[in-house]
Amino acid sequence: MKLSSSEIINEFWAKLIFDDGQIWEVSRRQIGPIGIGDALKMAESEGVDLPTPNMIDIIWQCADLKISPQVRTFKRWTADEMNDPEVYSDHLAKIEKQISGRDFILLAGAFKDVVRGPDGRIGLYGWHRLNGKPIQPYFTGHNLQWRDYSQGLRLIKKNQCP
Numbered sequence: 705m706k707l708s709s710s711e712i713i714n715e716f717w718a719k720l721i722f723d724d725g726q727i728w729e730v731s732r733r734q735i736g737p738i739g740i741g742d743a744l745k746m747a748e749s750e751g752v753d754l755p756t757p758n759m760i761d762i763i764w765q766c767a768d769l770k771i772s773p774q775v776r777t778f779k780r781w782t783a784d785e786m787n788d789p790e791v792y793s794d795h796l797a798k799i800e801k802q803i804s805g806r807d808f809i810l811l812a813g814a815f816k817d818v819v820r821g822p823d824g825r826i827g828l829y830g831w832h833r834l835n836g837k838p839i840q841p842y843f844t845g846h847n848l849q850w851r852d853y854s855q856g857l858r859l860i861k862k863n864q865c866p
Contacts, residue, residue, distance in 0.1 A: 708721045
């Protein structure tokens with residue numbers, strides 16, 4: 705499956721058209737930071753779905769603007785440290801600095817994604833390095849209340865997915 709074309713639908717959505725006839729409508733950038741359960745609730749309330757890990761790999765390949773993940777280190781890796789408002793603010797500022805006002809259809813690399821795995825469970829996946837390798841393998845070890853600075857939500861319109 706290869707991307708044939710992509711276009712901006714509006715400020716929030718992009719359309720990806722593939723050579724096999726599939727059309728996906730995806731959010732142009734991730735919403736984040738966000739909690740796992742909050743991401744699921746938002747997707748459900750908007751009538752859209754969470755991407756799968758495979759979709760995230762494809763979306764990363766299709767992105768016309770890829771930025772380097774801004775991985776942080778912490779003293780104890782606690783939820784309090786990873787959810788500090790200053791950490792959120794700093795992370796978002798680093799993302800915007802990398803974007804530097806550039807236009808894009810689809811942005812990748814800002815966050816790991818909240819996904820629905822092949823087993824149907826909700827987890828985390830992605831945050832691809834510039835070489836295309838994801839930092840976060842598919843992981844379902846956090847509960848739905850878990851949130852931290854590195855998690856984002858990429859919405860996919862259900863009627864556009866395979």
